[in-house]
Amino acid sequence: MVKTKRKGILRTLLCAVFALCFAVGLSSLFANGTTAYAAAVTTPKYAIPITYSTWYSSNGGKSTTGSGTSTSFSARIGQFTSSTYSVSLYGSGSSGTATWDGCIKSSTVTIVLSSSKGTPTVSVTDSSGKGVGSGTKTITLTGLADGKYTASFSASGGWLVNARQYDSAGFNAYFTFTVDSNAPTISGAATSSTGKYTNSSTYVSASDSVSGISALYVKAPNSSSYSNVGTSTTISNTATNGLYSFYAKDKAGNTSRTYFLYLDTVKPTGKIKNSNGTEITGSYTNQTFSYSATDSGSGISYLQYKKPGSSSWLTYTSGTSISASAASGTYQFRAVDNAWNISATKSITIDSSKPTMTLYSGDVSVSNGFKSIANYIKATATDSGSGVKTIYVKKPGASSYTEYASGTQLTADGAYSFYCVDNAGNASQTYTISMDHTKTYDYEFGRRVRENVERRVYSNRFG
Incomplete structure (x- = not known):
């Protein structure tokens, strides 16, 4: 009976010692820190x-x-x-x-x-x-x-x-x-679904620090399947524009995330429009205007403009109006897309000054409203800003204006009206001149003739 009790006590002590050793072992294990493990698959x-x-x-x-x-x-x-x-x-x-x-x-x-x-x-x-x-x-x-x-x-x-x-x-x-539980990574592209934007040849490669790369795969724009390109590839700037997709596998079978590269070598296009939204195709304006741009590839990143007399590009918000009463001179605009393509520069010059005209009676300049008896009349126009675009004349007896070539001699009697328009659309005031070659009796001349005749008669009679 005593022996049995002793055996029970010994068994209990041994169990206690084992539990203590097990606990110490666990604490030592966890005291050494944690390690990231792969999944059991x-x-x-x-x-x-x-x-x-x-x-x-x-x-x-x-x-x-x-x-x-x-x-x-x-x-x-x-x-x-x-x-x-x-x-x-x-x-x-x-x-x-x-x-x-x-x-x-x-x-x-x-x-x-x-x-x-x-x-x-x-x-x-x-x-x-x-x-x-x-x-x-x-x-x-x-x-x-x-x-x-x-x-x-x-x-x-x-x-x-x-x-x-x-x-x-x-x-x-x-x-x-x-x-190896770590997926490979890809450089030269981005995990963003819009991709890393580029307008130049771009080197894309895959890497894996543990097992190494098995293959890099690429899917070109408009393609439905991926191609094995080894461990790296270069997307040339002469390749098809659009979104390229990539993924890689390492030698352990881990697959990377999908990476993207957007190739865009096409420049954005910009337009200058008036307040009605109509594109201004000329170089000058006397109206309120604004600038906007579009890009069919990577999209517009930002717009810039340069004020008259300035050498610095400033940030411009699309569609912001610039009044016709703003500083006169040339405004320049450009657009930059997300792939760093820069549009062609668009320029517009504000000219709010009206052109002026000069009337001539023969070769002598005369004032507005002059009545001429010269053999011809003519007109010229000048504009210090955008330059004269067109001169118009309404001839005697006409109800409408027609284009007139500067300096052309006009010989028909009657009343003439002129005006001109510059390249910014500014119209001059109306200028008038008339010409009359109708012969009328000269009373002074007649008086002198009569006096002369009377002298001769008197001289002959009483000479």
Whole structure:
């Protein structure tokens, strides 16, 4: 009875000690910080290349009998015993098979060692040489962090040849695998759905710091499928304009996000319009006006304008009106799109001054309203701003104006009216002049003739 009680007390103490050790172990584990792990995922089952070296020893003299790297190999492990070995590897589960490229994207890795004879122990270490697990036949490793791992195994057997000779044979083998949970990244493009804007040739490449890049894929504008372009490509500025899509895969099978690049080599176009929204196609105006621009590719980023006499471009808000009474002179506008294409510069000059005219009686300049008896009349016009565009004349007896060529001589009697318009649309005042060649009786001349006749008669009579 006493012995039974003692056994119970001892069992209780042992359990307490075990619980304490377990708690201390857990606290030590978590005290070392946390590590980001890949997800435990199902992967294909891979046949793993094994690097091996076989050997034979006789009385301590050891020599290599073979070596290589293969998915299976055979080795002598006794006097009359040989075995064939192969390894398969997969994640937390397997689905189908695939060609091994050295990497797996699962934090749970299952290793299956097949051998025709014997059951060697497989030991796995991380890149620092620290052991992470071991076992025979099937080994499941969980919670593996990203990085490279080495798994090794060996076997051998010896026999007594005679009283003086002891021989043995065996092998050493290992294989490596890399856990990679990080998706690759792409440079030269952006994850924004509108893309990175460019108007020049752009180099796009993929990178992965763990397993390396398997392939970079690109989909061109108006295409429905992706093409494998290796690990990098250059989108030339002579390529089709539009949105290019990219994604990459690393050797562990991780797929990157989709990246975008928008190629736009077409300049935006701008228009200057009057207050009614009608485009002003000339170089001058005497009306309120504004500027706006459009871009069919990447879209307008910003507008700029330059005031008369200024050398600096200023920010301009689309459609902002500039009054006809603003400072006279030339205003310049341009647009820049999101790909840094700059439009052609549009210019408009404000001219609010009216043109003037000069009337001539013959070759003599005369005032407005003059009555001429010269052989002809003519008119000219001047404008110090935008320049004279058209002169108009309404001839005697006419009800409307017609175009008139400056300085043209007019000889018909009657009343003439002139006006002119400059290139900004300013109209001059109306100028009038009349011409009359009708002969009338000159009373003064008649008086003189009569006096002259009377003198001659008197002289002849009384001379």
